[in-house]
Amino acid sequence: MSPYPAVSPSRPPSRSGVLVESLRPLVAAEADAEAQDGGLEPADLEQDVWVRLLERLDAGGQPRDTAAWVRGAVRDVARGARLRALRERPSGDEPAAGPVDCPERAFLAAERRRTIRAAVARTPGPCPRLLTALLSPADLTYREIAGRLGISQGSLGPMRSRCLGCLRRMLAAEVAAPGLRGKER
Template sequence: MYLVTELSPLLAAEAAAEAAAAGVDAADLEQAVWVRLLEQSPAEPGRWVRSAVRAEARRARRRARRELPYAVETFESHTGEPNTVGPYAVEPYADPDTRPERAVLAAERRRAVRAAVRRTPGRCPWLLAALLSPADPTYREIAGELGMSQGSLGPVRSRCLGCLRRMLTAEVAAGGPWGKER
């Protein structure tokens, strides 16, 4: 308790003096120094406070130069008028499909589909892998690769896709192992 009562006025004054130049709130600077004080417990706390405030202010200035704020999305309110979240009215991604969370979800879906494809029976894994291939082979190439007639490729593909659909539907309905939510 002694440290708090003795150092509070000094810390508040030092933080107020350094905060403007660092571009941070004085209270945030104070809090950072209190945390460092608890971590280090210096021998001469008065002298240490002055140097710690300056060090935290330098750290805040460096951080401000490196960090860029996220752009804030514009959205429509229930009244149909545009609203913003935060101080900026910026649309960070022109195309909603380029948002990072959409890319992660799409990658997760691709992984789930490819894992289910590997578990399908018979020739299905090879056939479905060929159909999902980025090389986009023709039916003639797929039939030649699998040693099947081109005419039987359609019905086999239909059965394989039906099997895959049932597998994925069962997995989505279950939500996880033994039907438990994840």
């Protein structure tokens, strides 16, 4: 038995009903694919996308390219769900996990962030702007980063690799090499 109400044969389906029926397989497939990548529930993603679509249809605006709109809406909903999951904290008697549970961890996490930001600022050329965009809490896409930096999206990957390699070498040089352990001969 389908969880969706059947269209009554006595009256013809509405334009939005036909659109919903035609998009059902696409929404399900996109939600399944996005849920597998992020450990999310596909049914939750589908429901949020349907709500967005129906709100848009109620406002009188059908998407021009509905397939592209569905793909974008599923990605947006999934990104929002992942960000909410990162910000959520346990309530009640459960202790909070992560760097907030003790002052030492909070201090070490803040110190790590300061060290990384300082190293990013010292990287050469366009690397500081690129790395800052990559580390942004806004979770920017490659297209958004390329637009902000005024470069082509295709050159972003190689530039990212060079900048991360430079940052990695800088941070490795700052970390003290471990001392010898055991007996020296």
